[in-house]
Amino acid sequence: MDAHLQTFIQQLLNGVVWGSIYALIALGYTMVYGILRLINFAHGDVYMFGAFMGYYAARLFHVDQRPGVMGTILVFACSMAAAGLLGFLIERGAYRELRKGSRTVAYMIIGTAIFAAFNGAALHLAGGAAVLFGAAGFVAGGIGGVFLERNKRHAPSTSRLTALITAIGVSLLMENGGLLVFGADPKFFPQILPSRELNLGGIMVNSSLLIVLGVALFLMFALRFLVMHTRAGKAMRAVSFNRDAASLMGIPTDHIISLTFVGGSMLAAAAGILVGLANPKIDPLMGIMPGLKAFVAAVLGGIGNIPGAVLGGLIMGISETLVVAYVSSTYRDAIAFALLILILLVRPAGLLGTHVAEKV
Amino acid sequence: MLEIRGLDVYYGAVHALKGVSVRVEQGEVVTLIGANGAGKTSLLRAISGLVKPRAGSLKFEGRELGGMEPHDIVKLGLSHAPEGRQIFANMSVHENLELGAYLRKDSRGVHDDQERIFTLFPRLREREKQGAGTLSGGEQQMLAIGRALMSRPRLLLLDEPSLGLAPILVREIFKTIREINQDGMTVLLVEQNAHLALKAANRGYVLETGTVKFEDEASRLASNEEVRKAYLGG
Numbered sequence: 001m002d003a004h005l006q007t008f009i010q011q012l013l014n015g016v017v018w019g020s021i022y023a024l025i026a027l028g029y030t031m032v033y034g035i036l037r038l039i040n041f042a043h044g045d046v047y048m049f050g051a052f053m054g055y056y057a058a059r060l061f062h063v064d065q066r067p068g069v070m071g072t073i074l075v076f077a078c079s080m081a082a083a084g085l086l087g088f089l090i091e092r093g094a095y096r097e098l099r100k101g102s103r104t105v106a107y108m109i110i111g112t113a114i115f116a117a118f119n120g121a122a123l124h125l126a127g128g129a130a131v132l133f134g135a136a137g138f139v140a141g142g143i144g145g146v147f148l149e150r151n152k153r154h155a156p157s158t159s160r161l162t163a164l165i166t167a168i169g170v171s172l173l174m175e176n177g178g179l180l181v182f183g184a185d186p187k188f189f190p191q192i193l194p195s196r197e198l199n200l201g202g203i204m205v206n207s208s209l210l211i212v213l214g215v216a217l218f219l220m221f222a223l224r225f226l227v228m229h230t231r232a233g234k235a236m237r238a239v240s241f242n243r244d245a246a247s248l249m250g251i252p253t254d255h256i257i258s259l260t261f262v263g264g265s266m267l268a269a270a271a272g273i274l275v276g277l278a279n280p281k282i283d284p285l286m287g288i289m290p291g292l293k294a295f296v297a298a299v300l301g302g303i304g305n306i307p308g309a310v311l312g313g314l315i316m317g318i319s320e321t322l323v324v325a326y327v328s329s330t331y332r333d334a335i336a337f338a339l340l341i342l343i344l345l346v347r348p349a350g351l352l353g354t355h356v357a358e359k360v
Numbered sequence: 361m362l363e364i365r366g367l368d369v370y371y372g373a374v375h376a377l378k379g380v381s382v383r384v385e386q387g388e389v390v391t392l393i394g395a396n397g398a399g400k401t402s403l404l405r406a407i408s409g410l411v412k413p414r415a416g417s418l419k420f421e422g423r424e425l426g427g428m429e430p431h432d433i434v435k436l437g438l439s440h441a442p443e444g445r446q447i448f449a450n451m452s453v454h455e456n457l458e459l460g461a462y463l464r465k466d467s468r469g470v471h472d473d474q475e476r477i478f479t480l481f482p483r484l485r486e487r488e489k490q491g492a493g494t495l496s497g498g499e500q501q502m503l504a505i506g507r508a509l510m511s512r513p514r515l516l517l518l519d520e521p522s523l524g525l526a527p528i529l530v531r532e533i534f535k536t537i538r539e540i541n542q543d544g545m546t547v548l549l550v551e552q553n554a555h556l557a558l559k560a561a562n563r564g565y566v567l568e569t570g571t572v573k574f575e576d577e578a579s580r581l582a583s584n585e586e587v588r589k590a591y592l593g594g
């Protein structure tokens with residue numbers, strides 16, 4: 001086979017692998033957006049959290065010493081369960097309060113996040129002092145929230161902006177919390193599955209790439225099946241389409257919203273481990289860039305649209321890989337923003353999006 | 361069966377319902393008529409828990425509904441076909457009916473009820489696998505009513521089922537409402553088409569800017585001079 005073609009196919013495969021990881025993260029953005037019209041900026045950090053939970057599970061159960069299929073499944077299960085719980089708590093603690101009209105929790109989060117960000121950026125406080133500092137932000141935010149709520153009637157027009165800021169607050173909180181708990185130094189994700197180079201008709205492929213691709217595809221099809229054919233999946237589609245009408249069917253909409261966060265977070269955690277398999281360096285800020293790119297992928301495909309998220313993720317991964325391979329690695333991150341600008345100019349609803357619905 | 365007393369509903373500063381009292385007895389068709397903006401939809405939304413009243417009591421079969429979540433109210437045997445139909449246009453006719461039966465576990469009963477709805481509205485059977493968004497306005501209204509019936513309610517709330525439909529379809533819908541009622545369903549019917557609504561109902565309420573202006577037997581309301589002037593075109 002022609003050497004150029006060989007490299008091209010290899011790169012394409014790399015692109016598809018990265019694309020499927022972006023797609024898994026993008027699914028969480030799009031599911032949450034579909035149901036709440038909220039961009040959950042903390043989603044990239046859930047992916048980071050998933051990678052760390054996978055790391056700790058692998059060490060706890062010694063999968064790093066005895067790589068194997070059962071161990072890998074265990075690592076996935078632990079990490080996805082922990083991230084699902086985190087997603088549940090994020091929705092319950094932050095977004096649900098906002099939805100019900102209370103903004104105190106939102107202010108607490110924002111306050112903590114601002115202090116945490118100062119801590120991370122400027123002060124570099126160590127363990128105990130940083131926690132105290134964060135707690136001070138929490139209290140200050142809480143007092144501010146109660147005060148504001150007492151003095152100003154709930155203004156629905158600002159609630160979307162509040163939700164957005166809260167989402168950014170949760171994200172900052174998780175990143176700084178991660179720095180505090182996991183440490184700022186990168187960790188090496190252990191090899192939990194044996195891997196080797198395979199020769200597929202002249203194209204050299206690492207077996208772990210195929211595993212990444214296989215697991216990602218499996219999860220995407222599983223999600224599609226759940227959403228299209230199960231009772232909970234149908235309820236989810238109904239709530240996304242019209243929350244009031246869904247509640248008139250007897251659907252407990254709050255539970256379905258929780259379930260959406262749990263499901264999206266589990267997929268993000270899986271993506272975190274898959275990244276660990278393909279590119280074994282993890283750190284508390286690892287969620288920022290992939291989170292942003294997956295968000296762009298979701299917009300590219302049409303935010304709120306599940307197949308769109310997969311398509312957008314693949315386009316993102318492939319174009320990024322090809323640009324790095326054939327143009328310059330300087331543009332690795334720029335391509336995401338170029339794609340975002342392009343789609344917003346040409347087709348703002350996204351490739352598979354039909355219309356941009358406003359949720360009232 | 362349903363007893364509403366002194367209900368107050370606000371949207372921010374807008375006072376939509378001002379001390380409204382309405383009663384529905386088992387087996388009745390009760391209609392609620394009034395001009396656009398009178399508060400008819402708000403009353404139905406308060407009954408099914410979509411808006412939280414600020415004051416007053418809402419009792420269904422002796423149980424207080426105030427503070428309950430909409431999905432728990434459905435469990436008590438109340439079903440609401442909302443204004444503007446609000447079918448799930450992204451799903452098939454079958455899936456819409458299936459969602460109407462979301463709380464039910466008896467799949468055989470659900471299947472039988474779907475058959476019954478197809479007998480009531482044969483056009484829905486022809487379109488069972490079709491996307492609900494592709495249905496005509498009349499078919500969507502049939503689907504909205506059918507979907508509401510799928511939970512096997514004892515009280516059915518209908519919000520302007522005739523809205524935007526051709527006269528022949530309007531008559532068909534009203535005929536079906538009477539049929540459903542003859543099978544034992546209690547109905548609270550909100551309508552702007554006062555003429556047909558008063559014909560179909562046993563009793564009626566006239567709502568004006570958030571308060572009950574008249575309440576009487578439907579036939580007596582239909583011959584009331586003021587009601588005729590304001591709502592029946594003289």
Ligand SMILES: Nc1ncnc2c1ncn2[C@@H]1O[C@H](COP(=O)(O)OP(=O)(O)O)[C@@H](O)[C@H]1O
Nearest residue numbers: 371374376394395396397398399400401402403
């Ligand atoms: N979501 C809302 N926000 C603010 N005002 C509302 C809302 N819904 C209804 N209203 C107001 O409440 C009043 C009653 O409306 P509605 O119950 O829809 O009346 P009807 O169904 O009789 O046309 C109207 O003045 C309307 O403008």
Ligand SMILES: [Mg+2]
Nearest residue numbers: 400401402443
């Ligand atoms: Mg109305």
